[in-house]
Amino acid sequence: MGDSYFRHHLQHLLASAGVTVDGPEPWDISIHDNRFYRRVLTEGHLGVGESYMDGWWDSPALDEFFYRVLRAGLEQKVSGLPRILNALAGKLFNHQGIHRSLKVGKTHYDIGNDLYRLMLDRRMIYSCGYWHNAETLDDAQENKLRLIFRKLQLKAGMKVLDIGCGWGGAARFAAEEYGAEVTGITISKEQAHWAEDHCKELAVNIRLEDYRKVSGRYDRIYSIGMFEHVGYKNYRRFFQTVRHLLQPDGLFLLHTIGSNRSDTNTDPWTTRYIFPNSMLPSAKQIAAAAEGLMILEDWHSFGHDYFHTLKAWYENVEKNSEYIEKHYGRRFMRMWRYYLLSSAGSFRGRHVQLWQILFSPKGIEGSWAVPR
Structure with a gap:
């Protein structure tokens, strides 16, 4: 399957959640690297998160983006294999055993x-x-x-x-x-x-x-x-x-x-x-x-109170973004922004x-x- 297939399929899924590529709404996304489509459809949330950290895509309102994607149930329609392997690993191993807890x-x-x-x-x-x-x-x-x-x-x-x-x-x-x-x-x-x-x-x-x-x-x-x-x-x-x-x-x-x-x-x-x-x-x-x-x-x-809490944390982080980026790096800053706002969208979407x-x-x- 070529890149055009992945692009068309993912754009169709996003549209069902009210999200448009290069659209006018704050929850719409802009794509900076066309490898994004294949990565998301083959790697699921890992691909979504890592590609954001790598600067492959952006959204003016990440929490709004995730709220719509999750309310539409798109996470169940993308990349079933990684979810299955991840769940299998959880069944086989005690990842929270006392020797790994630290x-x-x-x-x-x-x-x-x-x-x-x-x-x-x-x-x-x-x-x-x-x-x-x-x-x-x-x-x-x-x-x-x-x-x-x-x-x-x-x-x-x-x-x-x-x-x-x-x-x-x-x-x-x-x-x-x-x-x-x-x-x-x-x-x-x-x-x-x-x-x-x-x-x-x-x-x-x-x-x-x-x-x-x-x-x-x-x-x-x-x-x-x-x-x-x-x-x-x-x-x-x-x-x-x-x-x-x-x-x-x-x-x-x-x-x-x-x-x-x-x-x-x-x-x-x-x-x-x-x-x-x-x-x-x-x-x-x-x-x-x-x-x-x-x-x-x-x-x-x-x-829903966690949505408000995460938004408050995000606002504090953004006010101090220059310091955080200087001491932790640009990729860390994008990772942390993604963490806070994807979580906020998850809570808002229940x-x-x-x-x-x-x-x-x-x-x-x-x-x-x-x-x-």
Whole structure:
């Protein structure tokens, strides 16, 4: 098949999603290298992402482009073989085993605290904000933290475990605002150093540690934006670990991105360039992993808020694009822009979700209105 076949076929698919090559709309695309068509149709999302990083195509509004492509279901019509091979690899191998768990820390979270300081809110929270009555990113992230700790009924003196504590923003907030004693664990050395420095005057203990090695007993446990790195082969063990660490009358809150279907791996572009060995859990996988161990008290879905969060991060990145391109390179800048805006389009299109799920070991007694 010649290049004209690939060009005609892909243009036809894009048109079905309302996207035109060299069209007038901000979500339309311009092609700078005609090899783009064959690459996309034979390599799927990996080809789409890498060709963007290589400067083969552009769109004035990448998030709008991906919103339309995903709402039209085009990802199911392009390059089935790479998806099949990727899923097969996920079934055969435990990519999130304990000996491989540090890779995402080194590849993604350790790349530079300066980058994340420019992109994130003042507390360095790298997860979805809660935009109910919020005008700014700082407000949305504080709303999210208050929502979590209200759901957990957090009180002074409680011993709390933060699984995947990031740069320590949530742990610091729990200690400062609620008087909790927090242990935070992360697999990123850079995050651990930052968190230790910013929490050193508080009742916060930061550890560079895998969740499978944690010991002790805790009144409350939460995990914000870390479960995406656990992997479906380890979901049951994750919940077994939480149940073992949690007091009988404790509460556990899981804040995670979710998939609409049960997969065994993530897409190849994301795992190669952004989050190695990651994958998104489905509702079915989470429920099955917790069954018999924990009682599900509440399931809160607010994925559209991640669209707003990612757009806010993108705006911060663009304001600092000159610095980022100088220190990280032009191709990195295009990669990061693609990562943020393709993700924003995915959430707006409801291709992926954001969930907060509350669990208890034995069930909360009496009536209780879960905060919103």
